[in-house]
Amino acid sequence: MKHEGDAEAPRPRQDTSRPKVLRRYSDDRQYPGEHPWFALDHAAIIYPSILSDRVSAYYRIQAILDEKVDIPLLQRALDALRPRFPYFQIELRRGFFWFFFERNDEPNLVVEDSKFPMQRLSSGRKGVYLYRVRAHADRVSLEMCHILTDGYGAMIYFRSLLAEYYRLKGVRTEYGPMVFDPNDTPGPGEWEDAFSRYATPGAPGPARIGPAWHLPGIGLPVHTMRVVTGELSLSAALAKAKEHGATLTVYLSSVFLAALQDVQEAEGGDAPRSRRLPLRLQVPANLRNFFPSSTLRNFSLFALPELDTRLGRYEFAEIVARVKATMALAFTPKEIMRTITRNVATAKHPVVRAVPLTMKNLIMRGLYRSHGEALYSSLSTNVGQARLPDSFAARVRRIDVVLPSTPGLKTVAGMLSHGDSLSISFGSVIERRDLERAFFTRLVRDGLKVRVESNLGSADGKDA
Amino acid sequence: MPYCSRCGVEVDDGAAECPLCEAPIQRLDAPAAPPGDGPYPQHIIDPQDTYRLSRAERRRIAVEILSLIAILGSGALLLMDLLSSADLGWSRYAVASIIFGWTAACLPIALHGRPKAAVAAVGAASVAFLVVLDAMDGAIGWSLSLGAPIALTSFAAVLATATCIATRRVKGLNLLGIGAIGLAAYLVALESLLRIGILGLERFGEARPYWSLVAALALVPVAVFLFYLHGRVARGADLRKIFRL
Incomplete structure (x- = not known):
């Protein structure tokens, strides 16, 4: 009988004599030793304060393979990969003034998937990781807490995990900047809090904006959520975006805003238009495209395209033009610097730093509601191409990204493409599905063929 | 399709x-x-849990069993007293004790997941039990001057210490230190209450605690030493990370 290990492919680069390096932590602090720790990055510091049973801050990347997942092999792949990403092998701890990360040496086990993904892990307990790998049938999922990293960092981890899994199955993969060799040593730049590096003291902050309209709706029971995933042809969607003179992100964001407008109009009834709140969509972008950084921690910010529906109903061409213009203006280094500087300067302010964490938590929860979620109606992120290595890309049928919703935003969307498959997943914590329906039926009316699936039927949503 | x-x-x-x-x-x-x-x-958490009694069901059954035992026991005692002396005498104390025992057992079960509420409820039940016992003699006396204050202080001390222990993420020698601090505070309060209860409020000036202060002065350094051992030696704590500004 052939042993499982016999099938393992040779590693392209073996590094058996791993040098013991001094770990570099954020804020230029170096504390080697038995209990290394480091600070949260400037995008992450808000999340521990807002975590609750209804706000998990976990998002999910899942791949549907062409065969059933071999869970023991996946566990071996995860165990082999973990040392390469030490900044994810941590637990969240409370200091007197700030939360911080501390090394976690507990085993991280692959867990069985469940009907309701992305439920919050007990980050308050010792030894609990801020991410987990799950498996069910032919699907591998990585649930990552935003405290650790953004979609870019999670995708690299996920790609590397799949590469190691397939290497153990005998498929050799060339390592590179998108797929890390488990035997490599982490570079110091990967630990970096890039926000600190690019904050520019004295830069003015972003303009203030008022609250946005939010979806109404009765919430699903706590610890449950609905995931609706639509799959369509990437080439067809790209062609359609080109028809409208837009990129895919601009096109899909415009469809999202148009769907929000449909729902708002249906909801508004006979209420005067002048009393409507604007529709605003958060569209995140990877800041590594604007500021050189190799960090695998959070480094993303967002644009907020908006429709002021008090002015009347927007035609789709108008929405596309507005989204395109807003994103072009927002995603420039100078504009991004405004928000980076505001966030970093606030966290570094002596008075803010001196406030004990218990009080900070209360303040941050309030600020998140009033200056965070209140400012945008929903969130739509296009992670882009999965860019799986050719060696096993054909063995992955589809990749999805699913975002967790919150009681404030209620329904959010994540998009990811692999091969010719474009996956659009909505995460929702309310019973009504009219936003998802308005979005996908708009795509259908635009001539695109969409296949839709969900983790629960209508009865589940009401009774679960 | x-x-x-x-x-x-x-x-x-x-x-x-x-x-x-x-x-x-x-x-x-x-x-x-x-x-x-x-x-x-289709399973929500763990398929193995599907066919087991849920925790809520187990709690409900426990309350049912305890209630049945309390009712049968109380009934039997009352009947025995009535049959032997044609009056309710000693059985009142026994039944009051059974009712208190039933309350003290059922409240934490009914208030599962809310430990502070459970301790507060059991504390209130204890005070009520003492007052009822005192009143059975014909007049209320010791229960208000000594019984209730001591019971309430005991529960407050237990609640504060348990809360402090529960909020520690890393549990080790620090728990002993917290227990020592809690005990020291409790002893000072207990001696104060005893002196006030025995001597009266008008002689409060003479009621300064003495032996409890000696005990507290011995316990606090022990606690500080335990905290130091726990943080510095066992955990390798770095004060820079805890107090990082």
Whole structure:
């Protein structure tokens, strides 16, 4: 009988004599030793304060393979990969003034998937990781807490995990900047809090904006959520975006805003238009495209395209033009610097730093509601191409990204493409599905063929 | 592939209704795939938990059993007293004790997951029990001057110490230190209450605690030493990370 290990492919680069390096932590602090720790990055510091049973801050990347997942092999792949990403092998701890990360040496086990993904892990307990790998049938999922990293960092981890899994199955993969060799040593730049590096003291902050309209709706029971995933042809969607003179992100964001407008109009009834709140969509972008950084921690910010529906109903061409213009203006280094500087300067302010964490938590929860979620109606992120290595890309049928919703935003969307498959997943914590329906039926009316699936039927949503 | 005639989207072979509009899916060709073949597993947390009694069910059964024992026991004692002396005498104390025992056992079960509320409720029940016992003698005396204050202080001390212990993420020698601090505070309060209860409020000036202060002065350094051992030696704590500004 052939042993499982016999099938393992040779590693392209073996590094058996791993040098013991001094770990570099954020804020230029170096504390080697038995209990290394480091600070949260400037995008992450808000999340521990807002975590609750209804706000998990976990998002999910899942791949549907062409065969059933071999869970023991996946566990071996995860165990082999973990040392390469030490900044994810941590637990969240409370200091007197700030939360911080501390090394976690507990085993991280692959867990069985469940009907309701992305439920919050007990980050308050010792030894609990801020991410987990799950498996069910032919699907591998990585649930990552935003405290650790953004979609870019999670995708690299996920790609590397799949590469190691397939290497153990005998498929050799060339390592590179998108797929890390488990035997490599982490570079110091990967630990970096890039926000600190690019904050520019004295830069003015972003303009203030008022609250946005939010979806109404009765919430699903706590610890449950609905995931609706639509799959369509990437080439067809790209062609359609080109028809409208837009990129895919601009096109899909415009469809999202148009769907929000449909729902708002249906909801508004006979209420005067002048009393409507604007529709605003958060569209995140990877800041590594604007500021050189190799960090695998959070480094993303967002644009907020908006429709002021008090002015009347927007035609789709108008929405596309507005989204395109807003994103072009927002995603420039100078504009991004405004928000980076505001966030970093606030966290570094002596008075803010001196406030004990218990009080900070209360303040941050309030600020998140009033200056965070209140400012945008929903969130739509296009992670882009999965860019799986050719060696096993054909063995992955589809990749999805699913975002967790919150009681404030209620329904959010994540998009990811692999091969010719474009996956659009909505995460929702309310019973009504009219936003998802308005979005996908708009795509259908635009001539695109969409296949839709969900983790629960209508009865589940009401009774679960 | 089946599709929804209202939304125009395709759906899974096994889907009985449209995930968007909940309209039933019409099938003209092939029969639907069996349920359970959907994209997500049907179990919510752990399939092994499906056929077990839930924790809430277990709690309900425990309260039922305790209630039955209390009712049968109380009834038997009352009847025995009545049969032997044609009056209710000693059995009142026994039944009051059974009722208090039932309350003290059932309240934490009923208030599962709310430890502070449970301790507060048991504390209130204890005070009520002492007052009732005192009143059975014909007048209320010791229960208000000594019984209730000591009971309330004891529960407050236990609650504060337990809360402090529960909030520690890393549990070790520090728990002993917290226990020592809690005990020191409790002893000072206890001696104060005893002196006030015995001597009266008008002689409060003479009621300064003495032996409890000696005990506290011995316990506090022990606690500080335990905290130091726990943080510095066992955990390798770095004060820079705790107090990082």
